[in-house]
Amino acid sequence: MRIRAAVIEQKGAPFTIEQLELDAPRANEVLVRIVAVGICQTDIHMQHQEYPVPFPIVLGHEASGIVENVGPGVSDIKPGDKVVLSFPSCGHCSPCLSGSAAYCLHAYELCFGGQRLDGSNALHRLSTKGEKETVHGHFFCQSSFAAYSIALESNVVKVPDDAPLELLGPLGCGFQTGAGAIFNSLRVQVNSSIAVFGVGAVGLAAIMAAKAAGASKIIAIDIEDKRLTLASELGATHTINSKRESSSEQIKSIVPIGLDYVLELTARPEMLKLAVDVLAPKGTAALIGGAPLGTEASIDMNQLLNGRTVRGIIQGDAVPRLFIPKLIDLYQAGRFPFDRLIRFYDFAEINEAIEDIKKGQTIKAVLKVSTPLSPLRPW
Template identity: 60%
Template sequence: MKIKAAIITEKSGPFIFREVEIDEPRDDEVLVKVVATGICQTDAHIREQSYQTPLPIILGHEGAGIVVKVGSQVKNIVPGDHVVMSYPYCGHCSQCLSGRESYCLHGFELSFGGHRLDGSNAIHDDIHGHFFGQSSFASCAVTNERNLVKVSQDIPLELLGPLGCGIQTGAGTVLNALKIPAGSSIAIFGTGSVGLAAIMAAKIAGATKIIAVDISKERLDLAAELGATHIINGRQEDTRQRIMALLPHGVDYVVEVTAQPQMLSLAVDVLAMPGQVALVGGPPEGTQVSIDMNRLLNGRIVRGVIQGDSVPQIFLPQLIEFYQAGQFPFDRLISFYSFDEIEEAFSDIRSGKTIKPVLMID
């Protein structure tokens, strides 16, 4: 069948709209009519070729839509279901079998390889698909049942796509990976959609000091409205001095989203013992950081987190329940664009005008 897709053909190049041919779903796959899809920083990284994903490719990995067809082995999804597409995992490696699907041993290839794990591609015309197992910058996507989370039809589908990656990552880092206890302190470095999701999750968890750090006054103001108890504008004041003035022994947890080496060094520097830093932001390959090794003594931990240590089929329904209860107003982060406005959406997220752009495909 023919679908409309936005394709990147060269490094830093424009999106080119084309009609392309897509195969019918295999036995374990699902064909989804994409209603809306979020734009994530990872899409921009691939456009700039910070990671060596093959071109030309259909990007997009925060899709939400309606199931059109299912393969013969698909058990829990039927045509007409509303679904959110999340990250892919193989389901049979040691990490998947131990409940750590976000650390699937084949996860990188499944997300960034531009093809299925067996090397095949549902997209024709020498165009790579299967980005994060979905390639949702298109009118339809072929994806595996494991990628999908069935959601209630009572909630606007266009809101839900960003739950599948960026918002899941921020909230899951706090609630699943760090598991911060009530009464703890936490600093979030970077208040884009991931950082703001972490702030809302920290409030849900009962943190008593939630410190938001950024250089954008507008985003810091929003962070305060969403749960930050203190805001620090790193352009106007010394972040380290301010945190240590608030917490002389350091902060219990830091979520580092900016992917700037100096910010990770700072995160370790302001960490209480035995505190934890969660590195969430994805820097270009080969990025190095300098850390005083003595700061890692006395139980301090620095760890990377992928997808917030989340199992989407469990965690996304929880986030939706928080949203319905008024505790997780992630809709305040979203701005809508038509599919044809994809370049404007990327420009607005780059400039900081928009926090979480969502493309309306249908």
């Protein structure tokens, strides 16, 4: 079938909307008409090859849509289902079998390989000579900067028919990661204290979740006053602009004995060191932000002796089919108002949306690709 898709041709190039050919779903695959898709910082990292992916490629991994067709062997998803696409996993390795699919041993190939694990690809285009050319797809097993996407049944999450489908895509990655860090990874306790270093989309999701979890001191740290103001509105009890004041001194004045938890999202080595330094005994510092490959951070080893923990988090340790419905329930109950972070753009405005993210004018850009009531059909 012929579809529209946003293609990146080379490192740092803008996205271009092209007509591509998409093959039918194979065994255990699902064809989804994309209603909306969020833009994640990971997409921008890939655009600039901060982590290597093959070009040309269709990115996108925070999609919501409606199932159009399913391949052989698909049993839990059917045409007409409203769905969110999340991260993939192989389902067979030790982490997957132990309930930790976010740490799948094949995650890198599944997310960033630009093809199926067997080396095949569902996306193609015709060259000027009329020859069939591969365009790399299957990014996070979805490549959802497109009108239609091929996903695995295992990374498709059915959502309620009355859920606001256009809003839900970012639950598949960014919002799931921030909220999951609070609920699943750290298991933040009632009356505990937490600081969030960096309050973009993931950090603000963590702020909202920390409030929902009952934390009594929630400290937001950033260099943008507008984001800090929003963090206060969404649940932060204290804010610190680290450009103007000492984060360390301010944290110690708020929680003299140290923090129970710190989430570090800036991916700056000095901030990870600070995260450990401001922990209370037996506190936990968790890294979510993705630093360039090879980045190292210096930590005072003695700081770890009083039971302090440093750990990394991928995808909020979530099981998407269980966790995304929980987030939707929290949203519908008014306890996780993630819609306040979203700004919509037309699909063709993808480059404008990315520039607005880089300038700090938009926290979470969501591209409207089609609508639930007016299906976008192939040519």
